[in-house]
Structure formats: C-alpha cells, structure tokens
Amino acid sequence: MPDESQAWLARLGATGAERELAIAELHGLLLRAARHELHRRSLPAAEVDDLAVQAADDALVAVLTKLPTFRGASRFTTWVYKFALLEAGVKARRRAWHGREIMLGDEAWPAFADPGPSAHETAAAGELLRAIRIAVEHELTDHQREVFVALALHEVPIDVLAERRGTTRGALYKTLHDARRRLRAALADHDLGAAS
Amino acid sequence: MTDPLLTRLLGPAGPELSCEMCFDRLDEYVDAELAGRDADAAIAGMAAHLDGCPGCREDHESLRALVASGGPS
Numbered sequence: 391m392p393d394e395s396q397a398w399l400a401r402l403g404a405t406g407a408e409r410e411l412a413i414a415e416l417h418g419l420l421l422r423a424a425r426h427e428l429h430r431r432s433l434p435a436a437e438v439d440d441l442a443v444q445a446a447d448d449a450l451v452a453v454l455t456k457l458p459t460f461r462g463a464s465r466f467t468t469w470v471y472k473f474a475l476l477e478a479g480v481k482a483r484r485r486a487w488h489g490r491e492i493m494l495g496d497e498a499w500p501a502f503a504d505p506g507p508s509a510h511e512t513a514a515a516g517e518l519l520r521a522i523r524i525a526v527e528h529e530l531t532d533h534q535r536e537v538f539v540a541l542a543l544h545e546v547p548i549d550v551l552a553e554r555r556g557t558t559r560g561a562l563y564k565t566l567h568d569a570r571r572r573l574r575a576a577l578a579d580h581d582l583g584a585a586s
Numbered sequence: 587m588t589d590p591l592l593t594r595l596l597g598p599a600g601p602e603l604s605c606e607m608c609f610d611r612l613d614e615y616v617d618a619e620l621a622g623r624d625a626d627a628a629i630a631g632m633a634a635h636l637d638g639c640p641g642c643r644e645d646h647e648s649l650r651a652l653v654a655s656g657g658p659s
Binding site: 419422423425427430463464469472479519522542548559560564567570573577 | 591604606609611612613616641644653658
C-alpha cells in the first residue's frame with residue numbers, strides 16, 4: 391500500500407486531536423472533490439457551495455463507515471473521491487429533475503441513429519425496433535415495463551427514479567437487467583440475431 | 587448492429603457486475619486504467635456494466651477525469 395494511503399489510515403485510526411485533524415482534512419478533500427464535480431456539471435455557482443457541503447458531509451459519513459473495508463486496492467484518495475463524486479452526482483441529478491414529471495408511457499420511441507446504408511438494412515432496423523416494442527408490451531411485467539420505459543427509453547437518471555420510488559439504484563438496475571434479459575430472449579425466439 | 591440505441595435498450599449481452607459491486611471496485615478499476623494495466627481483465631464484468639448503466643458510467647467518467655487531473659484544486 392502506498393505510503394500516503396498508510397498515513398491516512400494511521401491518522402484516521404488515531405485518537406484525540408490527531409484523528410480530529412485528519413477528519414477535518416478528509417472533509418476538506420471531499421468538499422473540493424464535490425465542488426469540482428458540481429462545477430464540471432455546470433451547476434449555477436450560487437447552488438454549488440450548498441450542494442457541495444451536503445455531498446461532502448454525506449461522503450464523510452460513508453467513508454468513515456466503510457473505512458475498515460479499505461484494503462489498498464487503489465490509492466486512498468481515489469477511494470475517497472468516489473464517495474464524494476457519487477454524492478455530488480446524485481444531488482446534481484436530483485436537482486436537475488426536481489419538479490419534473492417522470493414519463494412512464496412508451497409513446498416516444500426513438501429511431502436508430504444509423505439505421506443502415508441500404509434500404510434492406512433500414513427495414514431490418516425498423517423490424518428490430520418494432521420487435522423490441524412488442525416484446526416490451528407483452529413479455530415484461532408491469533413493474534419491469536415501467537422501470538424499462540423510464541430508464542432505457544426516456545433516460546430518467548436511475549438515482550432520480552430510485553428517490554421517487556423509495557428504492558435503490560441497485561434494485562432498479564436489477565429490474566432493468568432482468569427486463570433486458572427477457573427482451574433478448576424474446577428477440578432470439580424470433581431469430582432477431584442483432585440483439586445477441 | 588451496434589447502434590447506441592440498441593445498447594441503451596438491450597444493454598450488454600454478456601455477464602456484468604451489479605451497481606453495488608461496480609461501486610465497490612470503481613476506484614481499483616480507475617487506478618488500474620490510469621496505470622495502463624488491463625482493468626477489464628482484472629475486474630470481469632465491469633466494462634459491460636459501465637456500458638449498460640448510465641449512472642455508474644457517469645460516476646466512472648467523473649472519477650477517472652478527477653484522478654487523471656491530479657485531484658481537485
């Protein structure tokens with residue numbers, strides 16, 4: 391494990407003033423990482439500081455809770471940055487979708503960006519898209535269909551949908567994964583090999 | 587056909603990590619990538635998950651960019 395990582399672990403594992411100072415430095419690092427991410431996402435400057443502090447506070451709790459699991463597979467700073475960036479990203483996405491309705495209907499099917507250079511390939515792409523649409527309608531459960539339509543069709547951020555539904559990113563992605571597997575199986579049954 | 591829409595709708599064809607496993611090993615994956623090691627071979631299923639999960643893909647891109655830049659100023 392790099393010396394820098396070992397030093398962080400030693401200081402955070404200490405007691406008293408040394409630990410308090412290390413935690414304050416760690417919070418500063420998380421805050422700078424969160425602020426960097428929110429600026430990168432072009433949030434209004436007036437909102438960056440408040441959201442960055444919230445993200446750093448939440449990330450600090452997560453880092454200290456997970457600290458015993460850190461085994462040095464990465465540098466310590468890389469490990470802690472991911473908590474700050476996750477929290478900042480989640481807060482930025484939720485802010486962007488605040489007050490927006492989530493569409494659960496499937497009325498807005500997009501078209502392939504590049505359906506193919508020939509009339510035959512264009513027709514095949516259209517057939518594939520129609521088959522996917524039919525499979526979504528007939529092969530998925532209601533829950534799978536709603537999650538699939540929101541995430542894959544309308545590109546609602548998964549954290550936003552998780553918050554609205556009172557669930558987690560992992561649980562929603564598992565539903566999406568299962569839905570996609572059903573769709574692939576249905577397409578394979580119809581010899582639509584482009585899906586494999 | 588490898589149209590981005592097809593990937594968006596149907597996701598990766600092969601096995602992939604869960605979101606939780608992706609987050610657990612994202613730091614290791616990014617450090618390996620930036621060190622020039624074969625991150626995809628070291629963590630099977632990570633690349634497929636990043637293809638299929640836009641949320642984790644954003645987190646990966648953010649972490650990779652931050653670490654590559656030397657950290658926040």
